[in-house]
Amino acid sequence: MRHLLDTTDLTLGEIDEMIAIACDIISNGKKYSKACEGKKLATLFFEPSTRTRLSFEAAMLELGGSVLGFSEGGSSSASKGESVSDTIRIVSNYADIIAMRHPLEGAAYVASRKTGVPIINAGDGGHAHPTQTLTDLLTIYREKGGFNGLTLGLCGDLKFGRTVHSLIKAMCRYENVKFVLISPKGLAVPDYIITDVLEQSGCEYKEVTSMEEVMNELDILYMTRIQRERFYSQEEYLRYKDAFILDTEKLENAKADLTIMHPLPRVNEIATDVDDDPRAKYFEQALNGKYIRMALILTLLKWYEEKAVSTDYPVTINGFQCTNPHCISNHEPLEQVSKLGEDKSTLRCVYCETRTK
Ligand code: CP
Numbered sequence: 001m002r003h004l005l006d007t008t009d010l011t012l013g014e015i016d017e018m019i020a021i022a023c024d025i026i027s028n029g030k031k032y033s034k035a036c037e038g039k040k041l042a043t044l045f046f047e048p049s050t051r052t053r054l055s056f057e058a059a060m061l062e063l064g065g066s067v068l069g070f071s072e073g074g075s076s077s078a079s080k081g082e083s084v085s086d087t088i089r090i091v092s093n094y095a096d097i098i099a100m101r102h103p104l105e106g107a108a109y110v111a112s113r114k115t116g117v118p119i120i121n122a123g124d125g126g127h128a129h130p131t132q133t134l135t136d137l138l139t140i141y142r143e144k145g146g147f148n149g150l151t152l153g154l155c156g157d158l159k160f161g162r163t164v165h166s167l168i169k170a171m172c173r174y175e176n177v178k179f180v181l182i183s184p185k186g187l188a189v190p191d192y193i194i195t196d197v198l199e200q201s202g203c204e205y206k207e208v209t210s211m212e213e214v215m216n217e218l219d220i221l222y223m224t225r226i227q228r229e230r231f232y233s234q235e236e237y238l239r240y241k242d243a244f245i246l247d248t249e250k251l252e253n254a255k256a257d258l259t260i261m262h263p264l265p266r267v268n269e270i271a272t273d274v275d276d277d278p279r280a281k282y283f284e285q286a287l288n289g290k291y292i293r294m295a296l297i298l299t300l301l302k303w304y305e306e307k308a309v310s311t312d313y314p315v316t317i318n319g320f321q322c323t324n325p326h327c328i329s330n331h332e333p334l335e336q337v338s339k340l341g342e343d344k345s346t347l348r349c350v351y352c353e354t355r356t357k
Contacts, residue, residue: 002303002310003112003119004296006128007170009310014299015137015170021295022138022288029062035298036065042095043069044087045122046078046102051264051286052122052131056099059293068095073102083332085114092116097300099131103229104328106351118300125326126160126230127352132263133166134296135289139281140220142288143259147174155182155211155244156224156269158189160231163263164224165193172201179205180214184243186236187226192348192355196341211244216253221246223262223269223282230326247271254279261285320347324354 003009010018025032041060045053049071057067070076078087084102088111091098100111101122108121108128123129140147152171158164158181168189171177179198181189188207198205208214215221223246231237245268246260262270262282274280320338322329329336329351338347338356346355 007130007133018295022291034064036063039065039096042098044100046073055290088114106328128166129162132163134292138288138292139285149176150219151178153180153218153221157226158183159187160227161224172203181207322349327352
C-alpha cells in the first residue's frame, strides 16, 4: 500500500502529476465535486492545527466525500493511554484514508505499519511535514514556473521546523538548486539533513546567521516560526524567540521577483506591513494547500484501488536505542529499528531519522 510519510515517498514524476491535478482542480473544480463520493477521510490531530486539518477537511468535502476525526489528542482515547498503533488499527475500520498529526517523531511511520488504509503524515513532531511541502512546491511552481536553478533561503528554526526538513528533501532533487540556511547556530538543521540529504545530493548550500547579508541572492525566502512547543526549556526558547523578524527595511536589497513564503502560523517573524508587498505569497500558499491535498487524496485512493505498493524500508534490528527523546520508539512498545546512514558509519532510526554513531 502507498502512504505519504515524507516527500521522498514520491518520485519527481509523481509530484509533477499531483501538481498537474491540483492545477486542473484550480481551473475546473466542479469536475471533481463527486470524485470521492462515498469515501471517508479521518483527520486524527493529536496536536493543534488550523491550515492542515481544515484544508484536508475542506479538500475531502469539495471532492464529495465525508470527514470524521478529532482535533486534539485529549478528546480521543490517547488521553486514557491508548497507543498510536492501537488507535490506527481501530480507525482503519472506520475510514478509507487517514491524515494524522502527532507530536512524536515517527508516529506516522508507526501508523503506516499498523493500518489497513493509506496514511498521510500531517506532521510528526519536529521531523517531517510532507503535505506542507507539496503545498510549498505547488506555490513555487505557480510563482516560478518550475524548480531548477532556484536559490532558496530558509530562515528561522531549522532544527525543529519540520516543514524545512521536508522541503529540503524535496528541493534537493531538482537541478542546480542552492540552499542558504539562515538560523542561529543552536537552531541549525539536524545533522542528517546536512550529511544524508544535502551532501548526498551534491546541492550547493551554506549556513549563515544573518538574513541581511544574503537577501540579494535569494529567489525564495522561506520564513519559519521559532517552534516554542519543541524546546526542552522555556529559557532556551526565550533565547531564540525574536532571532529573525522580516520587515520592509530588510527587503530593500531583495530581488524584485523574490517570493516570500511561510508555512504559517506566524508569530512575529514577518512584520504585518510585509503582507502588502506583492512578493509576499504566504496567504496564497495556504490556499494552495487545499488544492494539493485534494490531488493527494485522489492519488492515494487511486493507488489503494490499484493495490500499488511502495518499496519497504531496508531495516536492521540490532538492539539499537534511539537517542531522540521525542522519538515515538521511546514512548510506546515498539521494536527499536535502525538503518545504515548514507555515510555507512552511522545508524539512523527508521522512525525519526536521528543519527547515532
Ligand atoms: N502550516 C501548518 O502546518 O499550519 P497548521 O499548524 O495550522 O496546520
